[in-house]
Amino acid sequence: MMRAWVSPMLLVVSGSVVATELISGGNPIAATVLLLLFLLLAGLTSPLIFPRSIGVLEAQRRSAVDGRPIVFWRPGCTYCLRLRIRLGRSARHVHWVDIWRDPAGAAVVRSANDGNETVPTLVIAGRPHVNPDPEWVREQLCPPV
Template identity: 75%
Template sequence: MMRAWILPMLFVLTGSAVATGQVLEGSPGAAAALLLAFLGLAGVSSPLLFPRSVSAQEAQRRSAVDGRPVVYWRPGCTYCIRLRMRLGRSARRLHWVDIWRDPAGAAAVRAVNDGNETVPTVVVAGRSHTNPDPDWVREQLAPSA
């Protein structure tokens, strides 16, 4: 769980250091703007941006019941962030599995991606799709609406 927060913490620490340097140079406005930018990057790369993750086993069980896709992801993944942002509120209707928190989820991703932990991997009706277009994923939600 700790490694999910490494990148956001690095953004916060770097932003704080850069902002401190700007304040010491006499530019408090630039310091505030830079700090806000780094805090924004920290927020976007944090696990807080994503819906609550469930285990791979629970996601598969839920998907079998309601037919909704399962998304395997990891914090800090730019492609996962892109998928999450482009899905908007629809993202809450998917079953999200953080492969850094769930070894079974990581194993499931490796099984369909030639041993690589390539995310996002979306499973729809038992078929895996690696880094699919967000519009396509949204279309997969339509039947279960």
């Protein structure tokens, strides 16, 4: 769990240091802008932007019942962030498994990716799709009628 917060916390600390230097140099406006930018980046790389993660066994059980796909992700992954943002509200129609919090989830990803922990890995109907196009994923969630 702590590993997921290392990058966001480093961004907050770095932003604070840069802002302090700018304030002591007499430039509070630039300090404020840069601090806000660092805080935004910290928020985007944190687990907060993703729906609540569940374990792989629970995700597989739920997926078998409701047919929703499972997305294996990890904090700090820009491709995972891209998928999450591009899905928008549709992201809640997917079961999210954080492979850093669930070793069994990481094992599923490695088995689907020749031993690599490549994320995002989406599993629909038992078939893995590595780093899928967000538009394609959205089509899978809401097929045209």
